[in-house]
Amino acid sequence: MLYGKYDLLDQLTAYKVRPAPNDPPGKFETGTQNQEGIAGMLGAIEYLEWVGATYGESHSEYYSSGYEGRRLRLKQAMFAIRAYEYELSRALLDVLEETPGVTVYGLTDRQRLDERVPTVSFRLKGKPPRRLAEELDKENIYVWDGNYYALAVTERLGLEASGGIVRVGPVHYNTGEEIKRFGEVLGRIAASID
Numbered sequence: 190m191l192y193g194k195y196d197l198l199d200q201l202t203a204y205k206v207r208p209a210p211n212d213p214p215g216k217f218e219t220g221t222q223n224q225e226g227i228a229g230m231l232g233a234i235e236y237l238e239w240v241g242a243t244y245g246e247s248h249s250e251y252y253s254s255g256y257e258g259r260r261l262r263l264k265q266a267m268f269a270i271r272a273y274e275y276e277l278s279r280a281l282l283d284v285l286e287e288t289p290g291v292t293v294y295g296l297t298d299r300q301r302l303d304e305r306v307p308t309v310s311f312r313l314k315g316k317p318p319r320r321l322a323e324e325l326d327k328e329n330i331y332v333w334d335g336n337y338y339a340l341a342v343t344e345r346l347g348l349e350a351s352g353g354i355v356r357v358g359p360v361h362y363n364t365g366e367e368i369k370r371f372g373e374v375l376g377r378i379a380a381s382i383d
Contacts, residue, residue, distance in 0.1 A: 198214070273361050277360075277363060278307040287372070291313055318351075335353040
């Protein structure tokens with residue numbers, strides 16, 4: 190989706206199909222519109238609006254001037270999500286740092302959580318990333334392993350040849366209980382390593 194001020198969009202050259210109009214927004218269409226994508230975008234906006242209305246009321250003081258209606262609810266949603274994800278980050282980092290043999294890659298300073306999302310990359314000593322991901326999967330805990338197209342990073346860390354890293358990424362619809370369960374399962378796996 191492209192959003193912009195009409196006057197600025199009007200000045201931009203559009204490489205377009207001949208039958209498309211010469212003015213925005215139509216001049217940026219290259220054929221049949223992506224109706225499924227448009228419906229999905231609307232669904233996402235409506236979901237975030239619901240999050241803002243349901244969980245963001247306590248954050249309205251941050252946006253009391255300048256926003257109202259849907260714009261206010263979207264701002265409240267993003268604030269509520271970010272605040273909740275700070276808590277998930279703290280809990281996840283605690284679990285990982287309490288687990289023997291775990292090395293976390295990236296920021297772990299709780300005072301700098303505003304510089305990160307709750308996605309964390311780590312390794313467990315004695316357990317290749319792929320094998321760890323498979324063992325977590327058996328417990329219905331889904332993580333990723335490898336380099337996530339950040340090949341230069343895993344090479345520079347010296348981890349590429351040994352399988353990269355494991356990445357776990359809770360988001361605002363995950364719970365503290367799920368993080369706790371992840372920690373329990375990870376702890377059992379760590380304790381089983383010879």
